[in-house]
Amino acid sequence: MNPKTDSQHEFSSEYLQLLVAITGATLLLVFGFERLFSHQRFTPDVFIPFPWIVAAGQTIDDGLQMFSGKLPTIMSMSHRLALLADMLVVFVLGPTLLLMSWRKMRLEKEQKGRSSIRGLWTLLFVVGGVASFSVVIPAIPIAIIQRSVATSLFHAQAVQTNKDYMINDINFIALYAHQHKILPKSMGGGEGSYLGFSASRELVSTENGEYIVSPSPNQCAIKATSKLYPSAAISVVVNEAGNLREWTYTGPFE
């Protein structure tokens, strides 16, 4: 068989027109679907071409439940079956209809015959194409977007965690500063003043940051610099009553 003629058969104008029509229908379906269900939470009650998004939603929802002290919810059997149905449509029904009907039509063309049920094969080809292309078309863009979102999320969370730990460290320094102010001079305190307060070595340098304490009679300023993000800093003042006031965040902590 002549390879040139062979490829012309597979990518004939008739076939290409069908492919364009399927792609257009799929795009319409995807955008229509998004508009229709954009106000709803991800639940498996509606068809979702990416069932793992539902599973991810459930995992995060469980995390929120546990965050609030509640038990994680167990997905009901009907919801599990709905997810399985999504899987079957996307990975079995769609590709099987598309590829088998394409093969059937190609074989008929090869035998130069015209089956009486050619219309049915074309219909199956279109149905299979829509089901398959609804997954194929967005597959690569969403994979790229997801990676980029994950990277920025990891970074943002790492910064926030460092900030939270540093706030905890500052709370301790403030506690000991206030304690110094309360204690009498006979016990090494400031007897009503922050003057003379110096935080221990473990407090001024932790794995999270470095802390500089500047006491004056009525207040104690704390300047914290992150060890992980050197341009990130926190400034705060322990006031006369021992409360932390005037929080200022700079750099990535802003």
Next chain:
Amino acid sequence: MLLLWLICGFVLVSVAFFIPGDQAEVWPNLNSAGIAAFLYLLALVGYTMRKPFGRKAQITVWAATLVTLGALGMHWTGMDSMSHWQQKTLLSIREVIGRGIIRAEVPESLLTVLDTFHHQKGKKATLQQVFMNQYPGTKVGDNIHKPNHETDSLRVYVSSLSDTLIAVTAQEMYVKGRERSFKNFNERVGMVQERFTLTAKGVRHESEN
């Protein structure tokens, strides 16, 4: 043949979906079904793209299949790991918040006792007496924390009470701490727990779990 392939695909993916059983999370079921679907698709493409399809069509379809499956696999595993990371992060944020609340609130009440103790005029009361003035009728084992809101799960138990030493144990009711097997003050297991000891010299802190 179409029907046979459909039946085989449905059975294969469905059986794989139910192999991990009825687990709390649906991920094991999905992952198992995903592997079965991947194998099924490879077999399907291999079967349907035989002759009379030419080499060009075969290469195009195989390349499109592998690129699409690769992208879907990346998205799938990415969502799996990211959602679990987010769940873990939520719990660690809750732990940090819990410890932050404990460290901001509990020592403050003890410092009030210390302040009153060191600023007494006339006959000096003991630490315990000053503490009892602040928390009348309290005995060892009592929770002295008044909830700030409906979901406030902090408990602050008086764990030791004497003239020279007062110890309180602050514990979260559902926020997990470092060790999952740690036995908490109120018999719970694995929750965040911090202990503060007050003497005339000041407050000592110990993070127990």
